[in-house]
Amino acid sequence: MRIAHVVVTLVAAALAGFSGTVLLMRAEWIVKALTDYRVPRAWWTPLGVAKAAGAVGLVVGLVVPVVGVLAGVGLLLYFxxxxxxxxxxxxxxxxxxxxxxxxxxxxxLVLGMLG
Structure with a gap:
């Protein structure tokens, strides 16, 4: 179960990190989407930082579980x-x-609770 938890956590962190990075880099496709969704431009950097911080928190959570739980809950709320x-x-x-x-x-989060 521990291996599955580590693998799924790293995949989740990679996806959240990617999502935060493309937002912070203002990739054309994400800018178009956020504009279409009417997300204020002033929110873009804080949202990108939140996703990147969540990704880091998931990885840190492999060593300090409470950090991973908080990061996971934050990312679930974000998404x-x-x-x-x-x-x-x-x-x-x-x-x-x-x-x-x-x-x-x-x-x-589920695998962390089961393990």
Whole structure:
């Protein structure tokens, strides 16, 4: 179970880190999406930092479990908020995207509790 927890946690951290990095780098495709979803430009950097910090927290959580739990809960809240934002913008076909990022985070939390 421990190996599965480590692997899923690292995948979740990689995805969250990637998501935070492309936002901080202002990748064209993410800028277009955030503009379409009407996310204020002033929020972009704090949102990118939050995702990157969550990714780091997941990895640190492999050594200090409480940090991983807090990071995982924070990321789940973040990606849930992202799904709500997409739904409010009426881009229903895009709702699965934040859920794809949330799924391994949820898996890491569950495996952490089981292990």
């Amino acid at each position: 849930t908020g992202a799904a709500v934002t997409v739904a409010r913008a009426r881009w229903y076909s895009h709702i699965p995207f934040p859920l794809v990022y949330a799924a391994p985070v949820a898996g890491a």
